[in-house]
């Protein structure tokens with residue numbers, strides 16, 4: 001091997017994987033086992049005491065999942081990662097390490113609808129209080145900071161409208177407040193945006209979407225950038241204080257720049273339990289091998305479809321950052337020069353009824369609640385993913401009654417445009 005650092009596409013295929021030492025299997029095997037035999041009693045004790053790394057029980061770690069973790073950490077430029085059962089599980093595990101009951105975190109208002117629900121309702125019952133801010137007004141993040149703020153949470157490309165967040169500007173606010181910046185990078189994938197390069201301390205993903213990419217497996221992952229100093233001011237006791245679960249070990253002191261990933265595994269995943277099935281890890285790993293090819297095609301198709309819609313008489317507006325006229329186009333050029341993603345919204349002159357009618361007439365597009373599939377998908381957020389919000393909150397989060405969301409797949413773009421054309425009824 002030369003000294004060259006491998007490029008993104010090479011890492012997508014190889015990072016974390018080696019031929020299986022026992023069998024020579026070239027694809028990563030599915031280690032479909034719950035538990036792993038110890039060498040001897042000392043080995044068992046050192047694994048349980050965190051003095052040695054190794055496999056114990058699949059709820060805590062598994063060799064198939066470990067390949068996935070190393071691969072995504074490499075693609076995102078982090079120090080370590082932890083795979084979990086879903087994107088939502090990743091969010092719970094991350095915040096459990098950071099917040100005590102009564103603490104606050106600041107979140108962008110433009111978010112995946114499921115995250116808005118999780119933050120507003122489920123997290124409230126844990127005593128974790130979300131304070132909303134607006135990515136179009138960075139000062140609103142600064143105004144939201146209080147002594148109880150423990151983290152800031154944003155999406156790189158935000159659901160459902162595909163707007164681009166100024167990650168560096170929010171990172172500056174987080175630095176000043178002395179709290180970590182968490183970026184949900186699901187809609188961009190590391191192929192389009194690597195948030196750690198722009199100041200993120202923690203990256204989370206729903207692997208269910210573009211990383212897995214084929215609409216067949218639910219999964220999530222947490223990537224530790226290794227950049228945050230958890231020892232300051234006793235603000236993060238899970239990381240800086242002696243842990244009774246592990247004979248008084250201090251995680252930051254012991255594990256340095258991957259202490260956060262360790263905390264998520266040994267305090268979060270171990271005790272909360274949302275483990276990823278090794279079978280799903282295998283499916284998602286296979287998906288990641290083609291991420292660069294798929295993602296480019298997704299973006300190129302999305303741009304063509306957005307341009308078609310922008311010129312259509314039944315369409316009131318298209319919100320796609322890849323269009324030169326879009327208000328997020330400058331940010332897209334800076335943060336996502338290869339493409340502005342493949343999830344975006346448009347609004348119909350005919351309002352709510354036209355949205356419902358369009359969804360029912362489309363044939364190639366599947367009407368369902370997902371994004372980031374090889375197949376093109378459509379949904380009417382106001383009547384589905386964002387239906388729990390009141391009208392004002394719907395509009396604020398980009399899901400007004402006239403809005404339709406598309407997730408553009410990797411089919412032939414001419415076929416996608418023809419399907420939209422017939423459904424719009426020209």
Ligand SMILES: *Cc1c(COP(=O)(O)O)cnc(C)c1O
Pocket residue numbers: 086087088089112114115155159184186187205206207208209218219220371
């Ligand atoms: C789907 C999604 C999630 C939640 O992930 P699950 O795997 O469905 O739990 C979180 N954030 C974004 C941006 C998503 O699209």
